[in-house]
Amino acid sequence: MSENRPAFYQSSTWKKKRLVILRRDGYQCQDCKRYGRIRQAITVHHIQHLDEHPELAFQPDNLISLCAECHNKRHPEKGGKRW
Ligand SMILES: [Zn+2]
Numbered sequence: 001m002s003e004n005r006p007a008f009y010q011s012s013t014w015k016k017k018r019l020v021i022l023r024r025d026g027y028q029c030q031d032c033k034r035y036g037r038i039r040q041a042i043t044v045h046h047i048q049h050l051d052e053h054p055e056l057a058f059q060p061d062n063l064i065s066l067c068a069e070c071h072n073k074r075h076p077e078k079g080g081k082r083w
């Protein structure tokens with residue numbers, strides 16, 4: 001399922017939440033961290049995808065900071081393009 005929901009990702013509620021999550025994760029990619037790498041997180045990913053679980057859209061437990069590479073790995077269905 002895709003996260004391509006421009007209206008959602010442009011909402012100020014999401015932008016604020018995104019910053020909260022990035023700050024919580026120390027602005028570091030949490031997947032890289034697991035492997036002992038330090039890389040800046042640039043995106044916040046929904047673990048349970050937004051399309052399938054809109055009720056979890058703002059749940060901190062469902063959100064994780066990732067770098068572009070790790071984010072793409074979590075979205076094989078996107079062909080490594082979109083966030
Ligand atoms: Zn990473």
Ligand SMILES: [Zn+2]
Pocket residue numbers: 003044045046071074075083
């Ligand atoms: Zn994602």
